[in-house]
Amino acid sequence: MKKLICMLLVMFMTAFTGASVNAAETKGLEEKSVVSPLYTYISSIIPSFKIDSSGKSTSYGGASAYNNKHTIYVNVELEKSSGSSWSTVKSWSISGPGGMLVGTENDYYVTWGTYRVCVTAKVYDAFGKLLETQSAYSPVITY
Incomplete structure (x- = not known):
């Protein structure tokens, strides 16, 4: 009992x-x-974008992978709205080891319009095999 x-x-x-x-x-x-998406090999994707009053835009894209034995490739595209679609105005790329944040920040003068940044991260294993591809977008800015 x-x-x-x-x-x-x-x-x-x-x-x-x-x-x-x-x-x-x-x-x-x-x-x-x-709420952040969970990826298999990518630990983070960071898009950032701003335009100052003179039209100078600053685009940043960074990403990291969980495994430092993998290689992460980051592509940053500055995109302009063209009606119902987006076209790439300028792009930059960087790559590095997966265990750390790999990023690039670049300036570009824009004309009047609506813009955003698309950051695409790709993770490759030690043999060069593509393991994962993911994209993230910055907020849209109208200049």
């Missing part, structure tokens, strides 16, 4: 203690959570 009471008491305490911790954690997550 004592075993049964002890087991019920432990189950009761576990159920209510876990619920209160989860509720507290959930409350914090509702206010601060950011």
